[in-house]
Amino acid sequence: MPTFSYILLDDDETRDLGEDLALTVRPGDCLALRGDLGTGKSALSRALIRGVAGDDSLxxxxxxxxxxxxYELRFPIHHFDLYRLADESELxxxxxxxxxxxxxxxxxxPDKAGSALPKDAIDIExxxxxxxxxxxxxxxxxxxxxxRLERVRALRAFMDANGYQGARRHFLIGDSSFRAYERLTLPDGEKLILMDSPARSNGPPIRDGKPYSQLVHLAENVRPFVAIGDYLRNIGLSAPEILHGxxxxxxxxxxxxxxEGVLDAAGKPIPERYEEAMRCIANMHRQQxxxxxxxxxxxxxxxxxxxxFDRATLKFEAEVLLDWHIPWLRGGEKANAAEARDYLAIWDHLIDQLDGLETNLVLRDFHSPNIMWLPERKGFDRVGILDFQDAIIGPASYDVVSLAQDARVTVERPLMERLIEIYMSARxxxxxFDRKAFLKSFAIMSAERACRLNGLWVRLWQRDGMEGYMRHMPRTLWHLSMAFEHEVNAPLKDWCRRMGVRFEAVPQPVPA
Incomplete structure (x- = not known):
């Protein structure tokens, strides 16, 4: 059995280990703490619980x-002390x-739990x-x-090797199974972010001998984050400074x-901040x-x-609607071969329409969860850009769509139209700058993004058990209906109508 040994010289080192364990545990873990009275079982438990809470005063x-x-924290924690337990049946x-x-x-x-103690309990002596x-x-x-514990220990060693001994660690966010972020608080109060992003496990090939991550060009390690981050800062944008790698x-x-983000306390867009974010994208497009x-x-x-962002990637993303949204509409019945063939032919035609239109760096997820507000800076430098490791070369309109038609929060139509006008005027x-060509590109990428998202919400629910994402579907169907206002998308609109996609019934604007 794997064994990890520690020498804890004082209460601070016990607290640090508790914080490390707070970053290690997951629901379903049972930690059996053994030791005589006064050895520090409760002190370690207290540090772990406060670490999960991110609150030293809890x-x-x-x-x-x-x-x-x-404790109902980011996941529930239950702290048992069975010293006074009279009988196992009381459990x-x-x-x-x-x-x-x-x-x-x-x-x-834990010995008093008898047979009720899980066989896979983690033993702490x-x-x-x-x-x-x-x-x-x-x-x-x-x-x-x-x-998980080995990874947390390696992260602690990385911190120590770069001069951050004694830094406090608290979970910030985990945006996937292979990437997570911690907030570090240094002894002098300065705060930094520790990014934990081990190399992606590609998974099985699903098309043309390639796994999903390669088909859609997702970053497989931290190198793209370092390279893109340095580029963004070099052209004057506010990406986080990378201090150690x-x-x-x-x-x-x-x-x-x-x-501090770009939404107000009610979760609605703050117009000034969205407008500056759009100016930021326009400035990024000043150069190739x-x-x-x-x-x-x-x-x-x-x-x-x-x-x-090549043809194969665009079509693969658009197919998510075909693979997940259509069967959901039909109670499990997939599109037949002719329907699927027509859909893919429409997308071949739309991708052809992008030929000759402007391309640039596409950040891909330039929307509210990944935009911070830095009030101490000036102009669009106040826009802090996160989550750019999957950046790609593609239609310049894509990030304009991502922001103006934010998938996670409702940008009502007057603000959306103002954002598009801000971008075009800045360009x-x-x-x-060719407005007509840009609006055509915007309409195609709006449709592409909406098709992907309206399938993605179903996939996250039915395959991954994340039903909460379905609340976004009325909004992204509304986005699809607006994409259909442009004549270039007429064939796609007709196909969706024949298939029963309910874009026409969506109210406008959609509540947040």
Whole structure:
């Protein structure tokens, strides 16, 4: 069984380990804490719970008398102390089985749980050291816990090697199974971000011998983030400064842009901030990026070649509507061969219409979750740009669509039209700019993005169990209806009407 050993010389090191464990545990984990009275089981538990909460002031009383204390945090935590347990049968009344099914469970004096203790419990043994402090040993059974703990330890070593000993760590966000972010608080109060992005596991090939990530050109390691981030800052945009990089390990320490975004307290767009964000995109399009970008810290001298939003990628994304939305509409029945053939032929025609229209760097997810507001800066420099590692060369209209037709929040039509006008006016001020060609490109990419999203919401629900994303569908169907106002999309509009896609019934504007 994997074993991890620690020497904890003082309470600060116990707290640090608790924070590391807070970044390791997942719902379903059971930690069995063993040790004599006074060895620090409750101190470690308190640090772990506060670490998950991200709140040093959270009251975490000992459950010695209540036997269990529960905390509804970013996932539930249940802290049991079985020292006073008279009989194993009392565990049913305490709700141990339910706690194990829905959250993380910490158990002090686990021997009293008897047969109720899960066989895959993570064993934590704490003893006093004769020289002072504590010895702590973690013994893991089967499962992913050892891999997660090893990664958290490696991240701690990366921090220490770059001079951040004693930094506090708290989970910030995890945007996928392979990428997560922590907020570091240094002893002097400065805050930074630790980016944890190990190399992507590509998965099985699904078309033309390529896995999904390669078909849609998703970043497979941190090199694109470093290269694109440096490029954005070099052209005067506000991407986070990258302070330290471990390219092979997939670890970066970057500037912290804080937590102020572009939405108000009610979750609605703040017009001034969206307008500055649109000016930011227009400024990015002042120049064409080079085909390849240098990668800092790259020992092999390799550069990052920016991939292209080619025909295969555009069609593959558009097919998500065909593969998921249509069967959902039809109660599981897929489009027949003729219907699918017509749909793909329409997209071949639309992609042909993009030939000769302007291309530039496409950030791909330039919308409210990935835009921060930096009030201490001036002009569009106040727009902090995140999540650009999947940047690609494609239609210049794409990021304008992403912002003006934000998939996560309703941008009502007057603001949306003002944003598009801000972009076009800014581009005209830079030099020759073809409005008609841009609006055609905008309509095609609006349709492409809406087709993908209206299929994606169904896929996230039916395949991944994330039903909450379905709340966005009325909004993205509304976006599709607006894309159909342009004549270039008439064949796609007719196909969707024949298939029963309900874009025409969507109210306008859609509530947030």
């Amino acid at each position: 009251e975490v009383p000992s459950p010695t008398f209540t036997l269990v204390q529960s 049913a009344e305490l709700g141990l089985e339910e706690a194990l099914s829905r959250g993380v469970v910490l158990i002090e004096w 704490i003893t006093h050291r004769a020289e002072g402090g504590r010895n702590l040993t973690i013994t893991c059974g089967e499962g992913r816990f050892p891999d 471990g390219l092979d390990a997939g670890m970066l320490i970057i500037e912290d842009f804080g937590s 990026p080079p085909a390849e970008l240098p990668v800092r810290w790259s020992r092999d001298g390799q550069s990052h070649k920016i991939p292209s 005209e001020a830079q030099g020759p």
